[in-house]
Amino acid sequence: MAEIRIPTGPIEHEPWDAIRTSPGESLTAACRTALLVEMGGMEVGSWDDELLGWLANQDPSVVATVCSWLRRVRTLPPPSAPTVRGGPELDDATEAEYRAEQADYTPKEQS
Known part of the structure; x- marks a missing residue:
């Protein structure tokens, strides 16, 4: 099972180990799961899903950073x-x- 540890605060160094998989597991699937979790059940359309797939194929440190942004923005007061x-x-x-x-x-x- 994938190990997903999304940073909860400002990121100073590339989070290389935030999304890791065991041998035989799909890294893309783990990244997609991390993104969907941080999106908090938000409804997605076909274009959203296409971009979600593209993003899930990026470097896991990039995905972890985007996930961290999503997580942290939810803690901000309303604008x-x-x-x-x-x-x-x-x-x-x-x-x-x-x-x-x-x-x-x-x-x-x-x-």
């Missing part, structure tokens, strides 16, 4: 209400500059 840009609050001068840029913006034609 505050979004501002105009959907990010942090802007001071008046910065917001005025942003709005001026948006007013002057002309989308490029797509080819």
